Amino acid sequence: MIKDGPSRLGIPLFATVAEVRNGSVHKSFVSKAVWNEIRPVKQVVSWASLVWHKAIVPRHTTNAWLFVLNRNPTLDRIHNWDAESLTTCLLCGLENESHDHLFFECQYSLQVWLRIINRLSLPTPPSAWTAILLWLPHAHGDGFRRLALLQGWQAAIYFLWQERNARMHSSLTLSLLAVARRALDILLDNCHALCSLGSSRGPPQLQIWQPPQQNVPSIFSI
Ligand SMILES: [Zn+2]
Numbered sequence: 052m053i054k055d056g057p058s059r060l061g062i063p064l065f066a067t068v069a070e071v072r073n074g075s076v077h078k079s080f081v082s083k084a085v086w087n088e089i090r091p092v093k094q095v096v097s098w099a100s101l102v103w104h105k106a107i108v109p110r111h112t113t114n115a116w117l118f119v120l121n122r123n124p125t126l127d128r129i130h131n132w133d134a135e136s137l138t139t140c141l142l143c144g145l146e147n148e149s150h151d152h153l154f155f156e157c158q159y160s161l162q163v164w165l166r167i168i169n170r171l172s173l174p175t176p177p178s179a180w181t182a183i184l185l186w187l188p189h190a191h192g193d194g195f196r197r198l199a200l201l202q203g204w205q206a207a208i209y210f211l212w213q214e215r216n217a218r219m220h221s222s223l224t225l226s227l228l229a230v231a232r233r234a235l236d237i238l239l240d241n242c243h244a245l246c247s248l249g250s251s252r253g254p255p256q257l258q259i260w261q262p263p264q265q266n267v268p269s270i271f272s273i
Pocket residue numbers: 140141142143144145146152157158159
C-alpha cells in the first residue's frame with residue numbers, strides 16, 4: 052500500500068472520487084464529461100446523420116435505425132430460420148420480400164415513397180436502398196428541405212412497415228395513397244406542433260409539408 056499515493060499523483064488528500072477524472076482534479080463534477088471519459092468511443096458511422104438529426108419523429112427514427120442495421124424480421128430473414136415460411140411480398144404480391152425490396156424496389160413501396168417526397172420538388176430519387184443512402188445528404192442544397200427529406204424517408208419506411216405488418220396479422224389493407232396520406236398527415240401534425248411550441252423550425256417545415264394550393268394537380272398530388 053502506498054501511503055503518499057494521492058500526493059504523488061497531485062491529488063488533494065480530501066478530494067472526492069467524482070472530482071478526480073483522467074488523473075487530474077476538476078473543480079466541479081460534470082456528468083457529461085465523466086461519461087465521455089469512461090465510455091468506449093467508436094468511429095461515427097456514415098449513416099448517423101441520416102438517422103439522428105434535428106427534426107426526428109422518434110418512432111420513425113427508431114424504426115429507420117433498425118432497418119439501417121438490417122435488424123427487422125423481413126420475410127427473407129424469417130425464411131432462413133423457417134424454410135416453410137412464405138416469402139412473397141405482402142405489399143405487391145409479386146416478388147420476394149427483403150429489406151432492399153421493401154425500400155423501395157417494390158412497386159407499391161416506390162409509389163408511396165414518391166408520393167411522400169413529391170412535396171419537396173426534388174428530381175426523381177433513386178429506388179435502391181444503398182443509392183438512397185448516398186443520395187439523401189446531397190439531394191437538396193437547402194437545409195430545411197434536406198431535413199424534410201430525411202423526415203419523409205423515415206416516415207415512408209415507418210408507414211410501409213406498419214402496413215406490411217397489418218397485412219401479415221390481419222386481412223385489412225390500405226391503398227398506397229392511404230399509406231402516403233397517413234405519413235404526410237403525421238409530418239404535417241409534427242409541423243403544427245413545432246409551430247405551437249414556438250420552434251423556429253416549425254414555419255419553414257410547415258411550408259414544405261402543407262398540401263399544394265395551386266389548381267394544377269400533379270400526378271402524385273394527394
Ligand atoms: Zn413488393
